[in-house]
Amino acid sequence: MVGEESYKIIQDYIKAYNAFDVEGMVSLLNKDIKFRNISNGEVNTETQGIQKFRELAEESIKIFSSRRQTIIDCLYVEDRVEVEIDYEGIVAIDLPNGLKVGDKIQLQGKSIFKIEQGKLSLIEDHS
Template identity: 40%
Template structure:
């Protein structure tokens, strides 16, 4: 798969994420997907396979009234694609000991994507 094709798959995945379209996200993923979300160096969410990923994605979507990832930079590596991301979300619910509903959060981060054929097989989100 050439870099332009990888870029298109990632852009379609991010577009689906931004639209809260879980089915659209899943369409870009390999059945045996490995997903990790890493915050401050600690894995705080993980999924193996589409069933677990769907559960995480639906849970995450329910926390926000709006959310958006904007890709700021691309780095094509031999085994992966690293994208620098600006992320913004507005909470739909009060988070225990955390932000209140209506609060906005902005985070810089990066996502690393690996591929199996034309589908994403591994995602590591870091913030």
């Protein structure tokens, strides 16, 4: 499924993400959801299945006091949707990488989504 319906599912996912709405995010997922975070070409986080995704999402909401993904562009490639994203977040806790409470993160990246039977089955975040 690619097109307007796919874009709506992705928009709903990002809206839930921005609102720290884990239940809203999870409601859009296939039970076997695969999630990967790729930074500088290397996978630094990977999960499979709704429960593992939920655990990761619940942990990540503790890290930011605010966060916002904004869709810049969208490209349909075969059975996937590639979305260019602007990301901004405010850190809520001191992190091992040196970021401190109140630090602002801004970056651009892309997310790749695959949708099967009306649910997200793959989310890959690239930065």
